[in-house]
Amino acid sequence: MKHLLTLGKYFAQHKWRVLSGFVFIILANLFKTYNPTVVRGAVDNVIAKLAGIHTTVDGKADVLAQLGVTLLIFLATYIAVALLEGFFTFMMRQTIIVVSRLIEYDMKNDMYAHYQKLDLAFYRKNNTGDLMNRITEDVSRVRMFIGPSLMYSANLVCMFMLCTVAMIRVNWQLALFVLIPMPFLSLLIYLLNNRINKGSEELQRKLSDITTNAQESYSGIRVIQAYVQEKAMLGFFEKESDEYKQLSMKLARIESFYFPLITFIVGLSMSIIVYVGGIYVGHGKVSMGNIAEFIMYLNMLTFPVSALGWAVSLTQRAAVSMERINQFMDVQPTVLNDDGIKATVMGAIEFKNVDFVYADTGIHAIRNVSFKIPAGQRWAVVGKTGSGKTTLADLCIRMYDATKGEIKIDDIDIRNWNTGQLRHQIGFVPQDIFLFSESIQENVNFGAETSTLERAAIYADHASIHEEIKQFPQGYETVVGERGVTLSGGQKQRISIARALAKEPNILILDDCLSAVDAATEKQIEKNLDKVLAGKTSLIITHRIFSLMYFDNILVLDNGAIAESGTHEQLVAAGGIYAELYEKQAATEMAEDASK
Numbered sequence: 354m355k356h357l358l359t360l361g362k363y364f365a366q367h368k369w370r371v372l373s374g375f376v377f378i379i380l381a382n383l384f385k386t387y388n389p390t391v392v393r394g395a396v397d398n399v400i401a402k403l404a405g406i407h408t409t410v411d412g413k414a415d416v417l418a419q420l421g422v423t424l425l426i427f428l429a430t431y432i433a434v435a436l437l438e439g440f441f442t443f444m445m446r447q448t449i450i451v452v453s454r455l456i457e458y459d460m461k462n463d464m465y466a467h468y469q470k471l472d473l474a475f476y477r478k479n480n481t482g483d484l485m486n487r488i489t490e491d492v493s494r495v496r497m498f499i500g501p502s503l504m505y506s507a508n509l510v511c512m513f514m515l516c517t518v519a520m521i522r523v524n525w526q527l528a529l530f531v532l533i534p535m536p537f538l539s540l541l542i543y544l545l546n547n548r549i550n551k552g553s554e555e556l557q558r559k560l561s562d563i564t565t566n567a568q569e570s571y572s573g574i575r576v577i578q579a580y581v582q583e584k585a586m587l588g589f590f591e592k593e594s595d596e597y598k599q600l601s602m603k604l605a606r607i608e609s610f611y612f613p614l615i616t617f618i619v620g621l622s623m624s625i626i627v628y629v630g631g632i633y634v635g636h637g638k639v640s641m642g643n644i645a646e647f648i649m650y651l652n653m654l655t656f657p658v659s660a661l662g663w664a665v666s667l668t669q670r671a672a673v674s675m676e677r678i679n680q681f682m683d684v685q686p687t688v689l690n691d692d693g694i695k696a697t698v699m700g701a702i703e704f705k706n707v708d709f710v711y712a713d714t715g716i717h718a719i720r721n722v723s724f725k726i727p728a729g730q731r732w733a734v735v736g737k738t739g740s741g742k743t744t745l746a747d748l749c750i751r752m753y754d755a756t757k758g759e760i761k762i763d764d765i766d767i768r769n770w771n772t773g774q775l776r777h778q779i780g781f782v783p784q785d786i787f788l789f790s791e792s793i794q795e796n797v798n799f800g801a802e803t804s805t806l807e808r809a810a811i812y813a814d815h816a817s818i819h820e821e822i823k824q825f826p827q828g829y830e831t832v833v834g835e836r837g838v839t840l841s842g843g844q845k846q847r848i849s850i851a852r853a854l855a856k857e858p859n860i861l862i863l864d865d866c867l868s869a870v871d872a873a874t875e876k877q878i879e880k881n882l883d884k885v886l887a888g889k890t891s892l893i894i895t896h897r898i899f900s901l902m903y904f905d906n907i908l909v910l911d912n913g914a915i916a917e918s919g920t921h922e923q924l925v926a927a928g929g930i931y932a933e934l935y936e937k938q939a940a941t942e943m944a945e946d947a948s949k
């Protein structure tokens with residue numbers, strides 16, 4: 354339960370609303386518990402007046418007329434009190450339920466903002482579904498606690514006290530008969546609720562299994578049809594659906610107990626009141642009006658008391674959810690520096706004896722790497738898959754911190770830079786391309802202050818994709834991804850390059866960004882980039898050798914360490930890994946040319 358204490362700061366933000374909510378609860382209940390006494394007055398009045406009728410035959414019409422007037426007054430009082438009660442009940446919901454929505458909104462925003470700050474290591478450990486669940490489902494469970502659960506509990510406490518006092522003042526023995534069944538009612542509803550919650554969670558899980566399953570069959574439909582597995586998939590789906598049906602029928606069975614159970618217990622209490630109350634009336638301990646009054650109290654208490662069981666189980670669920678939310682909210686971003694140096698990046702990059710080990714797997718991805726790229730130079734990093742190239746690129750924009758050693762940008766330790774400011778000035782093309790489900794124009798201009806077509810076109814042209822975009826019927830308006838066209842891997846890579854160039858950065862880091870384009874396009878892009886990159890510091894990471902581009906220096910990575918370093922000519926002459934790679938590549942290219 355201690356996890357729910359985190360909510361304190363949110364309540365504090367809305368303290369006036371919360372307080373007025375509680376005042377409305379008290380007012381609503383004061384009026385609500387007043388009406389039974391009005392009914393008692395009316396009933397007792399009728400009985401008293403009718404008892405008088407038999408004595409004087411003449412006065413009968415008079416008495417009846419008088420009775421009519423008195424009853425009208427009682428009726429008017431009842432309606433007025435009920436209206437006031439209704440008004441305050443409305444206000445109570447308007448404040449408490451609204452507060453729960455406001456807090457839900459605040460929490461979601463806080464969580465989203467916090468998620469955005471967390472580093473890659475966090476995102477590797479936790480899957481997207483889990484993150485989504487906490488920001489949607491868990492938050493809404495907490496909201497149910499803040500809203501309905503808290504409101505009904507406060508309401509119950511208030512009403513219980515008022516009713517009990519009112520009843521004890523009339524006759525405490527009869528009051529006991531009304532009160533004794535209440536804890537049982539509450540407990541039974543609580544147990545029933547837990548069963549229902551468990552059942553609906555099972556149902557929810559099954560449903561999400563079915564959804565995942567269906568989704569997968571639709572996206573994998575080509576494979577399914579090509580392997581003629583439609584029947585098998587259908588069988589599987591039917592089985593899952595059948596299980597879902599069984600579970601929902603079980604749940605419906607449990608749920609059908611709900612109202613009969615309440616009705617039964619209340620009915621039992623009611624009979625006892627009428628029976629015992631009748632005897633007490635005979636003994637002159639209570640009046641007929643009191644019985645009517647008590648029946649009303651009983652009915653009034655029934656709903657809140659059963660809601661208590663429900664509120665308790667909601668609270669338990671909310672506590673579990675809050676714990677899950679806190680788990681993520683307590684994670685501190687390790688690589689963020691908001692107070693760091695804000696300066697214009699000139700472009701020098703230096704690694705000093707850098708080591709990097711992935712904390713989760715223990716893989717030693719970078720080993721004692723040192724180099725210094727002066728501002729404005731163009732370097733390449735070449736190496737086999739798994740040699741640590743992507744890790745090196747990630748370190749340059751501080752996606753991770755080096756395990757050992759020092760990384761400097763413009764002679765300032767990367768940890769002392771304002772992280773956002775630094776990243777803002779580096780054009781980065783990650784190896785796993787990601788484009789948003791938006792227009793190409795928006796994608797190219799992502800991160801820019803203004804998104805104009807001209808701007809997008811210029812940089813798309815620099816990335817050698819302009820001509821292809823023009824061919825699309827909707828040009829730069831073409832929407833990419835799930836909701837739009839499917840681009841080829843090479844097209845996505847070039848849009849991603851355009852996006853990095855559009856930032857007009859002084860440093861550009863391209864991670865294996867031409868792996869999906871064909872050899873001819875690669876040559877064209879190489880020539881294009883050769884011009885565009887002039888004057889910028891660029892680090893071009895590739896597993897192929899770009900022979901058409903000039904590089905000031907080339908690093909060859911092998912198993913995380915620098916194996917060779919030098920210009921193209923030097924490395925070819927040295928006859929090491931690079932030379933071998935170059936010869937192989939030249940040979941295949943020649944063979945390809947020959948076959949044309």
Ligand SMILES: Nc1ncnc2c1ncn2[C@@H]1O[C@H](COP(=O)(O)OP(=O)(O)O)[C@@H](O)[C@H]1O
Binds near residue numbers: 714
């Ligand atoms: N997020 C990660 N967590 C753990 N190990 C990783 C992660 N990313 C890469 N590695 C490991 O680090 C090594 C270097 O990988 P990477 O930098 O991606 O190489 P390259 O880009 O040259 O293919 C590999 O052994 C790889 O399995």
Ligand SMILES: [Mg+2]
Binds near residue numbers: 865
């Ligand atoms: Mg890589």
